[in-house]
Amino acid sequence: xxxxxxxxxxxxxxxxxxxxxxxxxxxxxxxxxxxxxxxxxxxxxxxxxxxxxxxxxxxxxxxxxxxxxxxxxxxxxxxxxxxxxxxxxxxxxxxxxxxxxxxxxxxxxxxxxxxxxxxxxxxxxxxxxxxxxxxxxxxxxxxxxxxxxxxxxxxxxxxxxxxxxxxxxxxxxxxxxxxxxxxxxxxxxxxxxxxxxxxxxxxxxxxxxxxxxxxxxxxxxxxxxxxxxxxxxxxxxxxxxxxxxxxxxxxxxxxxxxxxxxxxxxxxxxxxxxxxxxxxxxxxxxxxxxxxxxxxxxxxxxxxxxxxxxxxxxxxxxxxxxxxxxxxxxxxxxxxxxx
Amino acid sequence: xxxxxxxxxxxxxxxxxxxxxxxxxxxxxxxxxxxxxxxxxxxxxxxxxxxxxxxxxxxxxxxxxxxxxxxxxxxxxxxxxxxxxxxxxxxxxxxxxxxxxxxxxxxxxxxxxxxxxxxxxxxxxxxxxxxxxxxxxxxxxxxxxxxxxxxxxxxxxxxxxxxxxxxxxxxxxxxxxxxxxxxxxxxxxxxxxxxxxxxxxxxxxxxxxxxxxxxxxxxxxxxxxxxxxxxxxxxxxxxxxxxxxxxxxxxxxxxxxxxxxxxxxxxxxxxxxxxxxxxxxxxxxxxxxxxxxxxxxxxxxxxxxxxxxxxxxxxxxxxxxxxxxxxxxxxxxxxxxxx
Numbered sequence: 001x002x003x004x005x006x007x008x009x010x011x012x013x014x015x016x017x018x019x020x021x022x023x024x025x026x027x028x029x030x031x032x033x034x035x036x037x038x039x040x041x042x043x044x045x046x047x048x049x050x051x052x053x054x055x056x057x058x059x060x061x062x063x064x065x066x067x068x069x070x071x072x073x074x075x076x077x078x079x080x081x082x083x084x085x086x087x088x089x090x091x092x093x094x095x096x097x098x099x100x101x102x103x104x105x106x107x108x109x110x111x112x113x114x115x116x117x118x119x120x121x122x123x124x125x126x127x128x129x130x131x132x133x134x135x136x137x138x139x140x141x142x143x144x145x146x147x148x149x150x151x152x153x154x155x156x157x158x159x160x161x162x163x164x165x166x167x168x169x170x171x172x173x174x175x176x177x178x179x180x181x182x183x184x185x186x187x188x189x190x191x192x193x194x195x196x197x198x199x200x201x202x203x204x205x206x207x208x209x210x211x212x213x214x215x216x217x218x219x220x221x222x223x224x225x226x227x228x229x230x231x232x233x234x235x236x237x238x239x240x241x242x243x244x245x246x247x248x249x250x251x252x253x254x255x256x257x258x259x260x261x262x263x264x265x266x267x268x269x270x271x272x273x274x275x276x277x278x279x280x281x282x283x284x285x286x287x288x289x290x291x292x293x294x295x296x297x298x299x300x301x302x303x304x305x306x307x308x309x310x311x312x313x314x315x316x317x318x319x320x321x322x323x324x325x326x327x328x329x330x331x332x333x334x335x336x337x338x339x
Numbered sequence: 340x341x342x343x344x345x346x347x348x349x350x351x352x353x354x355x356x357x358x359x360x361x362x363x364x365x366x367x368x369x370x371x372x373x374x375x376x377x378x379x380x381x382x383x384x385x386x387x388x389x390x391x392x393x394x395x396x397x398x399x400x401x402x403x404x405x406x407x408x409x410x411x412x413x414x415x416x417x418x419x420x421x422x423x424x425x426x427x428x429x430x431x432x433x434x435x436x437x438x439x440x441x442x443x444x445x446x447x448x449x450x451x452x453x454x455x456x457x458x459x460x461x462x463x464x465x466x467x468x469x470x471x472x473x474x475x476x477x478x479x480x481x482x483x484x485x486x487x488x489x490x491x492x493x494x495x496x497x498x499x500x501x502x503x504x505x506x507x508x509x510x511x512x513x514x515x516x517x518x519x520x521x522x523x524x525x526x527x528x529x530x531x532x533x534x535x536x537x538x539x540x541x542x543x544x545x546x547x548x549x550x551x552x553x554x555x556x557x558x559x560x561x562x563x564x565x566x567x568x569x570x571x572x573x574x575x576x577x578x579x580x581x582x583x584x585x586x587x588x589x590x591x592x593x594x595x596x597x598x599x600x601x602x603x604x605x606x607x608x609x610x611x612x613x614x615x616x617x618x619x620x621x622x623x624x625x626x627x628x629x630x631x632x633x634x635x636x637x638x639x640x641x642x643x644x645x646x647x648x649x650x651x652x653x654x655x656x657x658x659x660x661x662x663x664x665x666x667x668x669x670x671x672x673x674x675x676x677x678x
Binding site for chain 2: 069116120121122123125126127129130131132133134135136137138140141143144256259260263269270299301302303304305307308309311312315316319320322323325326
C-alpha cells in the first residue's frame with residue numbers, strides 16, 4: 001500500500017507535471033487577460049508561431065542526453081531553407097526532390113560536426129560553434145547562385161506545398177500540430193522504447209562504460225548530431241513552406257529558445273537524464289508564453305525577458321537543492337519538530 | 340609548469356597570425372604595410388577587451404554567453420548619457436551595470452548551481468529585452484564628436500590609446516594570473532574545482548570574481564563601442580559572445596577550463612578581426628566571412644586535439660617501450676643473480 005502511494009507520488013511529482021501546471025496557469029492567466037486567446041482556432045493556431053523551436057528542440061534533446069550541446073541547428077534551418085529555394089527556383093529541380101536533398105544536407109551537416117566531436121574529442125560546444133559560423137556562411141554563399149537578392153528571399157512556391165503546412169483539419173486543428181504530435185511520437189519511441197535510445201542514454205551517463213559494454217559509443221554520439229541536423233532541416237522546410245519564402249536567416253534566433261526548451265524540459269546539459277515529452281511540453285510552455293504575452297499587448301521585443309526569467313527560476317529550483325548550504329536551510333523548514 | 344603548458348599554444352596562434360598576414364600579403368602586398376597591420380590590430384580592440392574578460396570565466400571552467408548583451412546594454416546606457424552631456428556618469432553607470440550582471444551570473448552559477456551556459460543564456464535573454472525597454476527600440480545617435488575622437492586618438496602615432504591600454508592591461512593581467520597567489524586560483528579552480536576546494540582555495544569566490552571581471556570587461560567593451568562606432572542600435576553586440584568565445588578557443592584557451600592565457604585571447608581576437616579584412620584584400624565578398632571563420636575554428640581546434648592525442652600516445656608508447664627494455668635488461672641480471 002505504502003509502495004503504491006510512493007509510486008503514485010513519484011509519478012505525480014515528476015518534472016513534467018510541474019510543466020503541465022505552468023502550462024495550465026499560463027492558459028488561465030492569458031485567458032483572463034484576453035478572452036480571444038481561448039478561442040480554439042487562435043489557441044491551437046498559435047503552434048504555427050513556434051513550430052520551428054518545437055521540432056528542433058525535440059531532436060536536440062538527443063544531443064544533450066549524450067552530454068553534448070548543439071548550437072548549430074539554427075544555421076542548418078536557414079541553410080536548408082535557402083538550399084531548397086535555390087534548387088527549386090534556379091536549378092529547376094522538382095520541389096519534393098529538393099526537400100529530400102535538403103534533409104540529406106542537414107544529415108550531412110550534422111554528420112560532419114558529429115564526426116569531429118565523436119572522433120577527435122573536441123568539445124561539442126566548440127565544434128558546433130564553428131559549425132554555426134560555417135553553415136550560416138554557406139547559406140550566404142548559396143544565395144550567390146540565386147538570381148534573387150538575398151535579403152528578399154525566394155518566394156512563389158507552388159500552392160500545394162505551402163497549403164499543406166498552412167492548412168487545418170476540420171478548419172480548426174492546424175496540420176503543423178499534427179506533424180508535431182507525430183514527431184513527438186516518433187522521437188519518444190526512438191529514445192525511450194528502442195535499444196538505440198538506451199544506448200544514447202548510456203553514452204551520456206558514462207561513455208567509457210558504454211564502450212566496455214560493446215556499444216560503439218562514438219557512432220552513437222555522431223548519430224545524435226545527424227538526428228539533430230535532420231530535425232533542423234525538417235524545421236527549415238516546414239518554416240519555408242509556412243512563410244512561403246526561402247531565406248538564409250530563418251533560424252537565426254532559435255538557439256536560445258531551443259536550449260531553453262530542452263533544459264527546461266528536464267534534460268540535464270551534463271548528459272544522461274532527460275526525455276522527449278518534457279522537451280515538447282517545455283517548448284509549448286515557452287511558445288504559449290510568448291504568444292500569450294504578445295496577445296496581451298506586450299511588445300514582442302520584450303519577450304526575451306520573461307523567457308529568460310522563467311529559464312533561470314525553473315533551473316534554479318532544480319539545481320539549488322544540490323548546494324548543501326541551501327538544502328540544509330530548507331530542511332530546517334521541512335522538519336521543524338525533528339530538529 | 341603552468342607557464343610551460345600555456346605558452347606553446349599561444350605561440351602557435353601567434354605564428355598562425357603572422358602566417359595569415361604574410362600569406363595574404365603575398366597575394367596583395369598592400370595588406371602587409373605597417374599602416375594596415377596597425378589598422379587591423381586597432382580594429383580588434385573591442386573583441387580583445389571582451390575576450391580578455393571572458394577568458395577569466397573560461398579558464399575557471401565556466402562559460403558566459405551574455406557578454407554580447409552586456410556590451411549592448413552598457414553601450415546603450417553610456418551612449419544616452421554621453422549624448423545628454425554626462426560622460427563620466429555614463430561610464431560609471433555602465434561599469435556598475437556590467438559589475439552587477441557579473442555578480443548576478445556568478446551568484447546563479449555558484450550559489451544556485453545553475454549550469455553556466457543555461458544561466459548566462461537566460462541572462463542574455465533578459466538583458467537583450469532590457470535593452471529594448473531602455474531604448475524603446477530606437478537608435479542612439481548624435482554622440483558628441485569629442486567622445487568619438489577618443490577612439491581615434493593615437494599613441495606614438497601607430498596604436499590607438501584604446502588598444503595600447505588594452506595591451507598594457509593584458510600584460511598586467513597575465514603577470515597577475517601567472518605570478519601571484521590569487522591570480523593562480525583561476526587556473527586551479529578551472530583545472531580541478533574539487534581539488535582546489537581541498538587545497539583551501541575559495542572556489543565559489545574565485546568563480547564569482549571571474550564572472551564579475553567578465554561583466555566589467557564587457558562593459559568596457561561597450562563604452563569603447565560607443566566611442567568607436569558612434570551610434571548604438573538595439574542589437575548592438577549581437578553575436579559578439581560567439582565571436583569572442585571563438586577567439587579564445589583560437590588563442591588556445593580550453594573550454595574545459597584550466598588551460599590558456601589572456602595573451603592567447605588577445606591573439607585570437609586579432610585573428611578574428613583580421614580574417615574579415617583579409618578577405619576584402621583577397622577580393623572575396625564579405626559573405627565568405629562566416630564560412631572561413633567556421634572552417635578555421637574547426638580546423639584549428641581539431642588539428643590541436645589530434646596533435647595532443649598523438650603526442651600523448653607517443654609519450655605513453657615511449658614509457659611502455661622503456662619499461663620493456665628495462666625488463667629485458669633486468670631479467671638476465673636477475674637470472675645471473677639467482678645462479
